[in-house]
Amino acid sequence: MPVPALSLLAAHLPVVLLPALPLAIAFPVFDPIAIAIGPIAIRWYALAYIGGIVLGWIYARKIIRTGGLWSGGKAPMTTLDFDDFILWVTLGIILGGRTGYVLFYNLDYFAQHPLDIFQLWKGGMSFHGGFLGCVTAVLLFGRNRNIPVLSLGDVTCAVGPIGLFLGRIANFINSELWGRPADPSLPWAMVFPNGGPLPRHPSQLYEAGLEGVLLFIILALMIRAGALKRPGLIIGMFATCYGFARITGEFFREPDPQLGFLWGGLTMGMILSVPMIIAGLIFILAALRRGPRAATSQQER
Numbered sequence: 138m139p140v141p142a143l144s145l146l147a148a149h150l151p152v153v154l155l156p157a158l159p160l161a162i163a164f165p166v167f168d169p170i171a172i173a174i175g176p177i178a179i180r181w182y183a184l185a186y187i188g189g190i191v192l193g194w195i196y197a198r199k200i201i202r203t204g205g206l207w208s209g210g211k212a213p214m215t216t217l218d219f220d221d222f223i224l225w226v227t228l229g230i231i232l233g234g235r236t237g238y239v240l241f242y243n244l245d246y247f248a249q250h251p252l253d254i255f256q257l258w259k260g261g262m263s264f265h266g267g268f269l270g271c272v273t274a275v276l277l278f279g280r281n282r283n284i285p286v287l288s289l290g291d292v293t294c295a296v297g298p299i300g301l302f303l304g305r306i307a308n309f310i311n312s313e314l315w316g317r318p319a320d321p322s323l324p325w326a327m328v329f330p331n332g333g334p335l336p337r338h339p340s341q342l343y344e345a346g347l348e349g350v351l352l353f354i355i356l357a358l359m360i361r362a363g364a365l366k367r368p369g370l371i372i373g374m375f376a377t378c379y380g381f382a383r384i385t386g387e388f389f390r391e392p393d394p395q396l397g398f399l400w401g402g403l404t405m406g407m408i409l410s411v412p413m414i415i416a417g418l419i420f421i422l423a424a425l426r427r428g429p430r431a432a433t434s435q436q437e438r
Contacts, residue, residue: 164327167310185307186230189300194223196296200360208366208429214284219292222278226293229274230267230300231257237266241405242393264301264383265409271297287368287424294375295356301379302349309341316340316389332391340390347382366429373420380414383407 172179197219204210238261239247239254247254275293279286308314312329316338319326326336355378356364356371364370387406392398396405 162325162327164312164329166312166330169311181310182304182307185303186300189303190223190227190230192303193296193299194219196299197292200292200295200365206360206363206365212365213288214282214292218282218284221282222274222289225274225278226271229270229272231270233270233273234262234264234267237263237269241266241409243395246395264304265413268413285368287372288365291365291368291371294372295360297375298349298353298356301352302345305341305345305349309339309345314341315391316343317391337391338389340386343389344382344386347386348379352378352382363429367424367427369420369427370424373417373422373424376413376417377421378417380410380417383410 167181169180169182170178171181171184198216200206201212201214201216201219204212207213235254235257241263243261271293272290275286275290278284279289312331315327315329315332317340318335319338321336323336323338325339327339328334328336352375356374359371359374364374384407387404387410390404390406392404398404399408
């Protein structure tokens, strides 16, 4: 007897048959709507954002509660502080991500259709814009609560790869942001339903591995090694490693059709990642020169 959950999942995953390309993997066509209750529809992309924020919040609370990771055995913020910060950073991600997409990727279109800017359910978010939105949220909330912004930024960056991983998986489920044409003999090449007849790199999965799994492991190991005792070090490592991971992924990802390749074969994702790498290296050097943070009690901040 089939397991009900598996039967339900199989019903949502019809397979595109590829008889002409036997070496290409058949892409499972997912329903973009994960849950539908009457007129209410929740998409996989929305679940990725929600899941990233919730799981990141849980992981951040664990980091803050683990006193041995911080100078003086105590974090310069409380878990209640971070609970309140979640709303701020969520707004920063959404507003910054959408603004970045409008400005960096599709300004001509939105200049002619300004009301479409608010149609978030149609997709269109920029990581680099979302990152700047997070930075703004950290600065404003840190000043409002008298919390060291570097330490707050370190925690925020430490949990960031969780959302990046889920976001790239959502890109894959939605069959969007697929890769460049691949050699048909590549064992994992895929033909995407809306990507033409050519087998392509599943670049969303490459990015999920680089920007999500690998980056999470690097930052987690650094935290265990005492990186939070040097404020700004995790911020710097996140920005630097993400920049290199994104540039690597862009070599396999098809450029956005409205932009194509830019100067010298570069893509917008590559160009926007260069300032992140430079800023990240500056943060790393500054954190190493500054040395471990002196212990700060909750009453002193």
